[in-house]
Amino acid sequence: MIKGTVKGKVWSSRRVPSLPSGALLDVETESGARMIAFDPLGCNTGETVLITQGSVAAAYFNGRNAPVDALIIGSIDDDTNT
Amino acid sequence: MIKGTVKGKVWSSRRVPSLPSGALLDVETESGARMIAFDPLGCNTGETVLITQGSVAAAYFNGRNAPVDALIIGSIDDDTNT
Amino acid sequence: MIKGTVKGKVWSSRRVPSLPSGALLDVETESGARMIAFDPLGCNTGETVLITQGSVAAAYFNGRNAPVDALIIGSIDDDTNT
Amino acid sequence: MIKGTVKGKVWSSRRVPSLPSGALLDVETESGARMIAFDPLGCNTGETVLITQGSVAAAYFNGRNAPVDALIIGSIDDDTNT
Amino acid sequence: MIKGTVKGKVWSSRRVPSLPSGALLDVETESGARMIAFDPLGCNTGETVLITQGSVAAAYFNGRNAPVDALIIGSIDDDTNT
Numbered sequence: 001m002i003k004g005t006v007k008g009k010v011w012s013s014r015r016v017p018s019l020p021s022g023a024l025l026d027v028e029t030e031s032g033a034r035m036i037a038f039d040p041l042g043c044n045t046g047e048t049v050l051i052t053q054g055s056v057a058a059a060y061f062n063g064r065n066a067p068v069d070a071l072i073i074g075s076i077d078d079d080t081n082t
Numbered sequence: 083m084i085k086g087t088v089k090g091k092v093w094s095s096r097r098v099p100s101l102p103s104g105a106l107l108d109v110e111t112e113s114g115a116r117m118i119a120f121d122p123l124g125c126n127t128g129e130t131v132l133i134t135q136g137s138v139a140a141a142y143f144n145g146r147n148a149p150v151d152a153l154i155i156g157s158i159d160d161d162t163n164t
Numbered sequence: 165m166i167k168g169t170v171k172g173k174v175w176s177s178r179r180v181p182s183l184p185s186g187a188l189l190d191v192e193t194e195s196g197a198r199m200i201a202f203d204p205l206g207c208n209t210g211e212t213v214l215i216t217q218g219s220v221a222a223a224y225f226n227g228r229n230a231p232v233d234a235l236i237i238g239s240i241d242d243d244t245n246t
Numbered sequence: 247m248i249k250g251t252v253k254g255k256v257w258s259s260r261r262v263p264s265l266p267s268g269a270l271l272d273v274e275t276e277s278g279a280r281m282i283a284f285d286p287l288g289c290n291t292g293e294t295v296l297i298t299q300g301s302v303a304a305a306y307f308n309g310r311n312a313p314v315d316a317l318i319i320g321s322i323d324d325d326t327n328t
Numbered sequence: 329m330i331k332g333t334v335k336g337k338v339w340s341s342r343r344v345p346s347l348p349s350g351a352l353l354d355v356e357t358e359s360g361a362r363m364i365a366f367d368p369l370g371c372n373t374g375e376t377v378l379i380t381q382g383s384v385a386a387a388y389f390n391g392r393n394a395p396v397d398a399l400i401i402g403s404i405d406d407d408t409n410t
Contacts, residue, residue, distance in 0.1 A: 001188075001199065001200040001201070001202075001232070001233055001234055002198075002199055002200065003174075003190075003198070003200060010085075010132070010158055011158070011159040011161070012132055012155075012156030012157060012158050012159060013157075013159055014123060014156060014157040015123075015132070015155060015156035015157070016122055016123065016142070016153075016155045016156065018142065018155075019155050019156060024083075024132070026085075030197075030198050031197060031198075033112075033113060034084075034085070034112045034113075035083065035084055036083040036084065036085060036132060037083070038083075040180060041178060041179075041180065050174070050176050050179070050188070050200060052231040052232065052233045053233055054136050054137075054138065054218050054219060054233055055136060055137045055138055055141075055218075055219045055301075055383075056218065056219055056221070056222045056230075056231055056232065056233040057138070057231065057233075058138045058141065059219075059222065059229045059231070060180070060182065060229065060231055062229070065141045065142065065144070066138075067134040067138055067139065067141070067142055067153060067155045068083070068134065068138065069083060069134045069135055069136055069138040069139075070083055071180075071231060073176075073179060073180045073182075073183050073231045074176030074178060074179035074180065074183060075176060075177075075178040075179070076174055076175070076176050077175040077176060077177055079175070092249075092296070092322055093322070093323040093325070094296050094319075094320030094321060094322050094323060095321075095323055096287060096320060096321040097287075097296070097319060097320035097321070098286055098287065098306070098317075098319045098320065100306065100319075101319050101320060106247075106296070108249075115276075115277060116248075116249070116276050116277075117247065117248055118247040118248065118249060118296060119247070120247075136300050136301075136302065137219075137300060137301045137302055137305075137383075139302070140302045140305065147305045147306065147308070148302075149298040149302055149303065149305070149306055149317060149319045150247070150298065150302065151247060151298045151299055151300055151302040151303075152247055165352075165363065165364040165365070165366075165396070165397055165398055166362075166363055166364065167338075167354075167362070167364060194361075194362050195361060195362075204344055205342060205343075205344065214338070214340055214343070214352070214364060216395040216396065216397045217397055218382050218383060218397055219301075219382075219383045220382065220383055220385070220386045220394075220395055220396065220397040221395065221397075223383075223386065223393045223395070224344070224346065224393065224395055226393070235344075235395060237340075237343060237344045237346075237347050237395045238340030238342060238343035238344065238347060239340060239341075239342040239343070240338055240339070240340050241339040241340060241341055256331075256378070256404055257404070257405040257407070258378055258401075258402030258403060258404050258405060259403075259405055260369060260402065260403040261369075261378070261401060261402035261403070262368055262369065262388070262399075262401045262402065264388065264401075265401050265402060270329075270378070272331075279358075279359060280330075280331070280358050280359075281329065281330055282329040282330065282331060282378060283329070284329075300382050300383075300384065301382060301383045301384055301387075303384070304384045304387065311387045311388065311390070312384075313380040313384055313385065313387070313388055313399060313401045314329070314380065314384065315329060315380045315381055315382055315384040315385075316329055
């Protein structure tokens, strides 16, 4: 998984039907790269989050063929000792 | 997922039969990398799009073993606040 | 697989239910990149570990759809001759 | 998918049995990276090709567990307008 | 697939049970990156090898959920014309 910081929300009105409704967050990773992750947890801008990628992310949607390859799976506690 | 900007269309007359017919778009990602994505939405050059990758993209074609590993799944609204 | 050095633990109290309980370790890879890996072996900070990624990592959890895309699968012996 | 230019052929006499017979081409991608792709189309050195990667490439071989993670799926027409 | 040069062996006495026994080789790729690949062919240090990655590599172990995401699938002949 990778760590990232939420930078804001992304809106996509024109989309494939199989993309589940829910928040799409713009996230900056520790390497400075940007990605868009589906957020099932309701995270906020500035929050440090944990992201899983690839078919592992899509599997969260239990066989619905959701075209999601990046998923926020946790919010990282502030006192994480790294 | 990643964000990208459509740069134009790509044509491939000589191709494997399992590649579905449909638009193949040349896209530049936020990092400046280039990729070719299958477009089910009819996007235009200059449009900002949302792309999913890997087997998650191929799953869009419901078990037809389509050799597609990059798929446009949405057009990003202009007023996205990032 | 890739080699990495354990830098510390990561805590995520607010998380998706399908993320198994267990240690999440912050690891620096040989290229200097950082990732978070699930640790089934009880590794310590400073240890050199072997990591597998993607759906291969998730398969370790035997069909439980665990959203884990990076897994520590071994601790590398000190006298490895590289 | 990604675009690449064929640089030559690669020969591997000592190989795992599950690697299908067929051409293995050395390809340079637009970013300058090199990869080896299985070629079902008979492409030539200097040709611009379209490559799919990962399990999507292996799925072309219909369940034969072919250890192929990069597959040429098309030759890109010269008049592609990018 | 990618080409790499074998740099040596890696030993991991403390490991997850599902990691098959067999040689783990430290390989340097053409881009200079390092990875650890499972070797079913008995390759030697200095040999140029062909590597497949991801779930495609794990599929070599026929459904045993082997946590292997990089597999040597061939040794590249010296007179390869690239």
